[in-house]
Amino acid sequence: MTINTTTRSAAALDLDRFRLRNFVEGLNADELDVREEKVDLADVAAILQNNPKAVWFRNVGPEGQELVGNVVGSRSRLAKAFGVPAGEVALEMRRRLSLKPELVKLSKDEAPVQQVVLTGADADLLKLPVHVQHALDGAPYISATIDYTIDPKNGRYNCGMRRLMLRGPQEAGVDLIAPSDLRVMYMASAERGERLNVAYVVGCHPIDMVSATMKEPVDELELISSLRAAPLPVVKCVTNDIMVPADAEMVIEGYFDERGYVEKEGPYGEYLGYYGVVKTNPVFHVTAITHRKDALFQTATISGNRMDYTDTSNLEALRMEMNVWKILGEVVRQPVAVYAPVAAGGSMSMRFSIRQTYPGEARSALYAVLGAVGVKNVFVVDPDIDIFDDSQMEWAFGTRFQADRDLVIATGVRLSPLDPSLHGARSGAKAGYDLTWPVQHAQNWELVTPQAPSYPGERYPSLEAALKAGPKHFEELMAAVGSRDGREVVRELDTFRSSGLERDERGRYYLPK
Structure with missing residues (x-):
């Protein structure tokens, strides 16, 4: 299978509409922290950590390069990327999944991402503004990366977000331990003694980053077009046959070598706010670096104790919410809202509200979400509770929940291996919290939430x-x-x-x- 592309002239496309630089320039002062002064790479992480804003470094490192971080570290910025209110991003993503994709193939001369082509010794990772992100990391990491590969079995494109640990000018370590399609492809390639070609995009529109986190049974290059709700310009890499978004800031081309899992990678601050251990992983070799003339390099925030300010947690939360909306659509008549608290890494807790139409509906939904989604704490509430408001959720938890009646526990289930509370175990437990009123009691007047008087009713003569x-x-x-x-x-x-x-x-x- 090969992807279908159409041909248009570059002039017929707006090649800056989904450009990272344009998105960053469109952020207001409430969302963007611009650093005009010279900043050493050693200081970048401290400036980004626990910063609620995206940070644009205009003069970083001895080369005075441009670097932006924390671009998708808030739901409001993700909402801006999709052009909808913050509470509707997941629903808008669901809507766009049904849109027909269109890929437009451009020539090298038309593709902005190939305005500059570096090969051989000039393709040097150590000339990029890559910084150390966490105190105990094994080396500087390129973190805002989207990897593009082609599945040899069906010709479909596979995309994901996997970091690169610098090992030298043309080598990097990659984390390929977690189960994924790319891991399966690479292990099969290594068993055959073959290299696996891969291209890393560094610097892209937030929608592209969202797309890379999703797991849909489609060609994942076409998925970007659907989520953009626009044609996707693509161009073939200069050293392999992989097509990449032609409007990206930079592409690092290369391959995973055929030796398999042979080199140490890590430690690294992981997306749940703790360190990942040193692992044995494959080695990535650079064959070319291409980029726009004025490329804006990107880094992603990942770990720390304020997960709600990190890129990865905000992206993970959206992905999990998408999955829950899908499940609720199959088991609930009137789902109202879904939210994965970003402070819990976007994947450890889930809240949703429904309008119950029959007894037991909330409990059925709770079981369905616990069984189908990889979160370990799930809360269901009535629609009068704003699931985005921590104060309201705590109020509902304190006044509507009885542990012996409303707590559901599932044991011996698979959880994220990065969950530190497992203490090395291969399985754990999930809990569901039913914070809804039983249907037969929901209309009791004493359960109505007091509000300031609004003086409704008709007038009388006396x-x-x-x-x-x-x-x-x-x-x-x-x-x-x-x-x-x-x-x-x-x-x-x-x-x-x-x-x-x-x-x-x-x-x-x-x-x-």
Whole structure:
């Protein structure tokens, strides 16, 4: 199988519309921290760590290069990339998955990412502004990378985000331990004694990064086009047959050698906020580096104790939310909202709200999400709770949950091997928290959340007429006579006590007819 491409002139495409530099330039001061002063590479990590903004270094390292980090380290910036409100990004992604992709093949002369072509000794990783990210890392890492490979079995493109640890001018270590399609492809290639060609994009639009985290049964180069909701310009690499986005900032071409898992890689600060151990991994060899004339190099924030400010956690959260929306669509009639808390790495906790239509629906949804998605703590609430608001979630947890009734535990299940609480175990436990009201009790008036009065109801000629018309809350009585005070209503109510003034079980006032 080969990908289908159309041919258009580069002039017919806006090759800067999905350019990283354009996206960064479009961020306002609330989202972007611009550093005009000279910054040493050694200081980049400290500036990025726990920074809620994207940071654009205009003069970094001895070469005075440009570097940007933390671009997708917030839901608001991801929302800007998709052009929707922050709470609707996952839904917009679902919608775009149904769009037909279009790949437009450009020539080398038309492709911005091949304006500069470096091969041989000129293709030097050590000339790029690559910085040390965490104190105990094994070396500087290129972290904002999307790898492109072709599956020899079906010709489909496979994309993912895997870091590169610098080993020399033309060599880097790669983390290829976690189960993935690329791992399967490489192991088969190594068994045959063959190299596996790969191309790394460094510097791309946030939508491309989102696409690289997804696991959809489609060609993953075409997936970028669908998520962009636009034609994707592509160009063939100069040293292999892999097609890459022609509007990227930079591409590092090369291959994983045929020796298999032979070199130490790591340690490295992982996306759950702890270090990953030293591993034995394949070696990546550089064959070419191509880039725009004014390429903007990119780095990704990954670890630390504020995961909500990292690129990886925000990307992972979106991916998990997409999966949960899909599951809920199969088991729930009225799903309302889905959110993976980014502070938990985007993959350890999940919240969702539904509007229940029958008893047990919330519990059924809880079981479905626990079984189908790789998170270990799942919370379901009624639609009156804003799942994006930690305060409301804590309130619901404290007032609607009984552990012996509402806690669901699944044991002996597979969890992320990077979860440090496993302490080396191969399996663990998941928990579901049902914070919904039972359907049979949900309409009880005492379970209604108190709000400031809004004085609803119709006007009456007198308080007596309002009372005789039917039971009313004090708020409704004030509205009935147009009171903007309330104390005069109390005074007049007192005069009706001798006339048989009554109150029902909900505290409403009325006069017997």
